[in-house]
Amino acid sequence: MMNNKFKKLCNFLGITISTGIDRYGNKRVALSARFLPFNWMIFIAGIILAGGLLFDSWFSLDKTERAAIETFGKFSYEIETSGGLHAKIPFIQTVHKVPTEVRHRWELGFRTVGKNEYYDVPEESTMLTRGEQVGSFEWIFQYTIKRVYSWLYIVKDPGKVLDKVSQGTMRLIVGKTFLDDVLTTQKYEVQESNRKLFQQYCQLIGLEVEINEVQLQDCDLPNDAVKAAYNDVMSAENRRNAQKEKADGYALEVIKAAQGDSAKIIKDAMSYQSERVNRAKGELERFMGLLDEYLKDPVTTENKLWYEAKQEVYSKAAKKTVIENQSILNLKRYE
Numbered sequence: 001m002m003n004n005k006f007k008k009l010c011n012f013l014g015i016t017i018s019t020g021i022d023r024y025g026n027k028r029v030a031l032s033a034r035f036l037p038f039n040w041m042i043f044i045a046g047i048i049l050a051g052g053l054l055f056d057s058w059f060s061l062d063k064t065e066r067a068a069i070e071t072f073g074k075f076s077y078e079i080e081t082s083g084g085l086h087a088k089i090p091f092i093q094t095v096h097k098v099p100t101e102v103r104h105r106w107e108l109g110f111r112t113v114g115k116n117e118y119y120d121v122p123e124e125s126t127m128l129t130r131g132e133q134v135g136s137f138e139w140i141f142q143y144t145i146k147r148v149y150s151w152l153y154i155v156k157d158p159g160k161v162l163d164k165v166s167q168g169t170m171r172l173i174v175g176k177t178f179l180d181d182v183l184t185t186q187k188y189e190v191q192e193s194n195r196k197l198f199q200q201y202c203q204l205i206g207l208e209v210e211i212n213e214v215q216l217q218d219c220d221l222p223n224d225a226v227k228a229a230y231n232d233v234m235s236a237e238n239r240r241n242a243q244k245e246k247a248d249g250y251a252l253e254v255i256k257a258a259q260g261d262s263a264k265i266i267k268d269a270m271s272y273q274s275e276r277v278n279r280a281k282g283e284l285e286r287f288m289g290l291l292d293e294y295l296k297d298p299v300t301t302e303n304k305l306w307y308e309a310k311q312e313v314y315s316k317a318a319k320k321t322v323i324e325n326q327s328i329l330n331l332k333r334y335e
Contacts, residue, residue, distance in 0.1 A: 057088065057089070058088075059086055059088060060086070061079065061081075061083050061084060061097065062082075062083055063082050064102050065082060065097045065100065066078065066079055066097075067086070067097045067098065068096045068098070069088060069093050069096075070093065071092055071093050072092060075149065076093070078147075082101055096148070096152055098145055098148045098152065100145045100147075100148065101144075103142045103143070103144055103212055104143050104144070104145070105140055106141050106142075106159070106162065106163065107138075108121075108125075108139055108140070108141070108163065108167060109124045109125030109137060109138030109217070109218075110138045110218075120136075120138070125137055126222050127171050127174045127175070129175060129178060129179040130175060130177055130178045131178050131179065133178070133179040134221070135174070135182065135183075135220070135222070136221060136222045137218075137219050138217045138219075139166075139170065139191075139194075139215060139216045140214075141162075141166050141198065141213065142212040142213045142215075143210060143211050144209065144212055145209055146210055147208040150207055150208040151207070155207055161205070161207065162202075162207075165201050165202065166194075166198055166214070168201075169198045169201060170194050170214075173193045173197065174190065183219050183220075187216055187219065190216065191216055195214040198211045199211045
């Protein structure tokens with residue numbers, strides 16, 4: 001039966017197979033053919049169709065991949081499960097595989113060309129910071145594709161779009177930050193702010209990716225001449241800060257001394273005030289007592305006051321002269 005089918009195929013292709021025995025008694029097979037182009041076209045088309053049915057009807061996905069199916073070049077549906085064997089219509093449908101379960105890495109400001117070898121891309125890394133200072137910033141970002149459709153059909157060349165968006169967001173964040181802060185204390189804040197802003201712009205344009213990380217690799221000055229000038233500026237700034245701290249310390253000492261003197265003066269003034277008030281109160285009480293005595297006995301009180309006054313004056317005089325009844329007496333001071 002197999003031989004009959006093979007003979008029919010040969011006849012269809014214009015091939016004739018004849019057998020016989022030569023004069024030595026050996027079996028001989030003779031082939032003769034005539035070219036039938038239409039039949040050969042049908043035969044080749046059948047082989048292609050059979051091969052397509054056998055090999056192009058199935059495709060496999062690994063655990064990190066998802067796929068989009070196109071029918072006649074137009075998107076039909078998305079295979080949202082990772083891994084496994086899947087079927088499609090041969091010749092009509094096309095499969096586009098996208099790795100969705102891996103982190104993709106993108107470099108900006110530099111390119112890695114080998115193990116521990118890279119070259120700078122200054123048109124990407126050179127940026128203007130706050131305060132009109134120029135810096136060189138190299139960074140990477142990692143992203144995960146969340147949906148195949150948005151990656152393949154929403155934007156053209158999504159990798160290039162991510163490249164430009166990342167550059168724009170980094171320049172925007174760095175432009176609001178002082179160079180010294182990026183180089184020292186605010187590196188993490190710049191990375192995180194860039195990641196969040198980067199994610200917002202991706203959502204805005206409909207590109208469904210997750211920005212996993214933005215990491216600054218190298219932050220420095222653009223070239224050696226700028227570095228030298230910057231170092232001079234920083235040295236002068238450090239000297240200025242040192243002088244300012246010294247001046248602030250001296251001012252603090254002077255202020256503390258002045259505050260101490262002020263407190264002492266105020267204390268002395270309060271003491272003097274208290275003394276004068278107490279003295280005035282004592283004199284007032286003495287005067288009021290004399291007034292009461294004077295009101296009771298004016299003559300006696302007046303004579304008493306007169307003699308007390310003379311006694312006080314005489315006790316302070318080194319030389320005493322008494323005039324009485326037009327006589328002058330010199331009296332020695334009694335010690």
